Structures are given as structure tokens and as C-alpha cells.
Amino acid sequence: MSRTSAIALILLSALGFGSMAIFAKIAYAAGVTPSMLLVLRFALAVGMLAPLVWMRRVKLPRGPALAGFLLMGALYTAQSQSYFTALMYASSGLVGLLLYVYPVLVTVLAVTFGSERLDRRTLMLLIVAIAGMAVMLGGDLQGQPLGIALGLLAAAIYAVYILLGSKVSQGIDPLAGTLVIMAAAALGNGGFALASGAAFPATLTAWLAIAAIALATTIAISCFLVGIKHVGPSQASIISTLEPVITLCLGVALLAETVSAGQLLGGAMVLGAVILLAMRAQPPVQVAQQAEGAPT
Numbered sequence: 001m002s003r004t005s006a007i008a009l010i011l012l013s014a015l016g017f018g019s020m021a022i023f024a025k026i027a028y029a030a031g032v033t034p035s036m037l038l039v040l041r042f043a044l045a046v047g048m049l050a051p052l053v054w055m056r057r058v059k060l061p062r063g064p065a066l067a068g069f070l071l072m073g074a075l076y077t078a079q080s081q082s083y084f085t086a087l088m089y090a091s092s093g094l095v096g097l098l099l100y101v102y103p104v105l106v107t108v109l110a111v112t113f114g115s116e117r118l119d120r121r122t123l124m125l126l127i128v129a130i131a132g133m134a135v136m137l138g139g140d141l142q143g144q145p146l147g148i149a150l151g152l153l154a155a156a157i158y159a160v161y162i163l164l165g166s167k168v169s170q171g172i173d174p175l176a177g178t179l180v181i182m183a184a185a186a187l188g189n190g191g192f193a194l195a196s197g198a199a200f201p202a203t204l205t206a207w208l209a210i211a212a213i214a215l216a217t218t219i220a221i222s223c224f225l226v227g228i229k230h231v232g233p234s235q236a237s238i239i240s241t242l243e244p245v246i247t248l249c250l251g252v253a254l255l256a257e258t259v260s261a262g263q264l265l266g267g268a269m270v271l272g273a274v275i276l277l278a279m280r281a282q283p284p285v286q287v288a289q290q291a292e293g294a295p296t
Contacts, residue, residue, distance in 0.1 A: 016220030018246030073184020090147025132269025
């Protein structure tokens with residue numbers, strides 16, 4: 001797969017993840033609790049993807065690969081629970097900013113463990129992207145210590161999730177890996193929903209919103225697992241910083257939300273960093289590695 005195609009898949013993944021907040025607002029307005037939204041999100045996603053995996057006769061991962069994807073599902077459960085609980089103790093702007101610290105954590109961990117080299121250009125683009133998100137999410141950023149801690153925890157868990165995904169997804173069909181991740185996340189979030197006594201949605205609007213989130217989840221995770229094989233975890237995470245820009249644009253277009261000049265400036269900074277990163281020439285070593293048998 002070409003670098004351009006891989007970047008396109010990461011951008012499609014960002015579109016999927018970025019749209020979820022819009023549908024979540026619709027579901028919350030219809031009376032759905034975060035725990036119930038999460039369990040139905042993953043359960044419906046499994047129901048959508050399982051028939052496709054079966055019809056394509058895709059083999060599910062086994063052995064160490066299966067254990068890796070199950071661990072990713074557990075991490076996804078912990079990350080989503082941390083994020084949505086943080087929203088109860090801190091403003092959405094602060095929690096969003098804390099979550100998008102994860103590209104920095106991904107890059108630091110990847111360089112620390114020797115899976116990637118950090119060049120000056122990538123570092124500068126990373127700084128620009130993070131600064132752009134800080135400007136875009138600026139404003140009412142009050143939060144209690146617990147909310148701040150949970151927001152940072154969500155970012156840290158997601159960083160580990162991305163790095164693990166870059167390792168275990170090699171040689172595995174992305175649909176099979178996605179199915180295992182979502183099944184594990186459905187079970188994990190189901191436990192939280194049962195413990196909290198959450199009730200099923202009572203309106204068609206709520207069910208449609210959750211179904212849209214489930215479809216976006218399926219597309220986003222699958223595209224991300226394919227794209228990360230060819231661009232690496234650090235660059236994939238930087239490209240994914242486009243997610244809050246997408247959320248902002250969809251909020252304006254679909255929910256009639258307002259946008260400030262600062263938010264437009266921050267969004268432009270993030271978009272510019274992503275475009276410049278996408279224009280970077282692919283290192284010859286990486287090209288050679290892909291030509292030697294990396295899955296397409």
C-alpha cells in the first residue's frame with residue numbers, strides 16, 4: 001500500500017472518531033447514559049462486522065496475536081471509561097485537550113523503545129499540532145483534580161493502545177483484529193453498564209444515534225489498523241489530531257454550534273501540520289521494508 005493511501009485511511013479513521021461526539025450528544029439528549037452508550041456502541045459494531053468477517057472467511061487471530069487484540073480491547077474499555085468519567089469532573093474543553101496529549105506520549109514511547117526515530121521536522125509538526133489543539137480547545141477549562149487525572153489516564157492508555165496496535169496488527173486481517181477488539185470492549189463495558197444499573201434507550205432517535213456511532217467505530221478502527229502499518233504510530237497519532245477539528249466542523253454544520261476566531265486559528269494550525277506531515281517523503285528504509293512483504 002502506498003503512503004498516500006495509508007494516510008487517506010488514517011484521515012478516514014479520524015473522520016469516524018471525530019463524528020462520534022456529535023452522535024453522542026444526540027444520544028445523551030435522548031436520555032442515554034455513558035455506560036449504556038459504550039456497551040451498545042461496541043455490541044452493535046460487533047453485530048455489523050461479524051457477518052462480513054464470516055462471509056469473507058477471514059481467519060481470526062490466534063495465540064499471541066489473539067492475546068494482543070484482547071488486550072487492546074481491554075485498553076479500549078479502560079480508555080473510554082476514563083474519558084467519559086472525566087467529563088463528570090472537568091470541562092469538555094479540558095478533557096479534550098488532555099486526551100490529545102496522546103500524540104506526544106506515543107512519540108516519546110516509540111522513540112524510547114526504539115521502534116521509531118524522531119526527526120526534527122516531525123517534532124516541530126507535533127508541537128504545532130498540539131499548540132493548535134490548545135488554541136482550538138481553549139476557553140472554559142476548569143476541572144477538579146480527579147477529572148484532570150482521568151483525562152491524562154485516558155491519553156496514556158490510548159498511547160499504549162496505538163503502540164500495541166502497531167505491533168500486533170502486522171500480518172493480521174484488520175477486520176479480524178477489529179472484531180476481536182470490539183468484542184472485548186463490548187464485554188468490558190457491559191460489566192460497567194450492569195454495575196451502574198444503566199437502562200436501555202427508550203427512543204428511536206437514541207438507537208439511531210448509537211447505531212451511527214457503532215458504524216463509525218467499525219470503520220474508524222479498521223482503517224486505523226491498516227494505516228498504522230504503513231505510516232507508523234507516531235505519524236498516525238499526529239494525523240489523528242485532526243479529529244477535534246472534524247468534531248468542531250460537524251458541530252457547526254449539524255448542531256448549529258458557534259465557533260470563535262481562536263478555534264478557527266487552532267483548527268488551521270492542526271490541519272496545516274497534518275498536511276505538511278502527509279507531504280513528507282517516505283524514508284527509503286521504510287519503503288524497502290514494505291516491499292519485503294508488509295501486508296497490503
